[in-house]
Amino acid sequence: MTGVFDFRVRYAETDQMGRAHHRHYLVWCESGRTALMRGNGVSYAELERAGVLLPVSRVEIEYRAPVAYDDEVRLYTRVDRLRSREIVFAYRFVKRVDGALVARARIHLVCADSEGRPTRLPAKVRETLGRLAGATPDS
Numbered sequence: 275m276t277g278v279f280d281f282r283v284r285y286a287e288t289d290q291m292g293r294a295h296h297r298h299y300l301v302w303c304e305s306g307r308t309a310l311m312r313g314n315g316v317s318y319a320e321l322e323r324a325g326v327l328l329p330v331s332r333v334e335i336e337y338r339a340p341v342a343y344d345d346e347v348r349l350y351t352r353v354d355r356l357r358s359r360e361i362v363f364a365y366r367f368v369k370r371v372d373g374a375l376v377a378r379a380r381i382h383l384v385c386a387d388s389e390g391r392p393t394r395l396p397a398k399v400r401e402t403l404g405r406l407a408g409a410t411p412d413s
Contacts, residue, residue, distance in 0.1 A: 333382075336378045345370075349365060
């Protein structure tokens with residue numbers, strides 16, 4: 275299953291060249307990841323209250339085309355890989371107007387306890403996200 279998150283580039287997200295600054299892609303990925311998880315019954319807030327943290331351990335982003343202020347973007351998010359202590363999410367950004375590929379990303383999250391020590395993902399999370407793992411992005 276692939277999550278879809280639509281957004282419009284805000285003026286504050288652009289740089290002097292009028293293009294979306296690269297740092298905002300991470301925030302957009304987080305929005306897509308959170309929406310996908312929440313839509314499938316996994317809440318970051320509930321995980322954190324239970325002492326389960328998901329810190330980012332690796333980020334890969336390939337920028338293919340710029341987006342500018344007021345451009346409409348569609349972000350596809352999917353679970354790329356799931357291990358006992360790691361989740362890898364894959365992302366694809368496309369322009370809504372023509373479907374042109376803007377960027378691809380992969381973000382690795384590790385499971386840690388409230389002390390920051392690596393631990394296994396809770397069984398419910400593994401089961402839920404496991405059903406999503408390996409799904410092919412739409413369009």
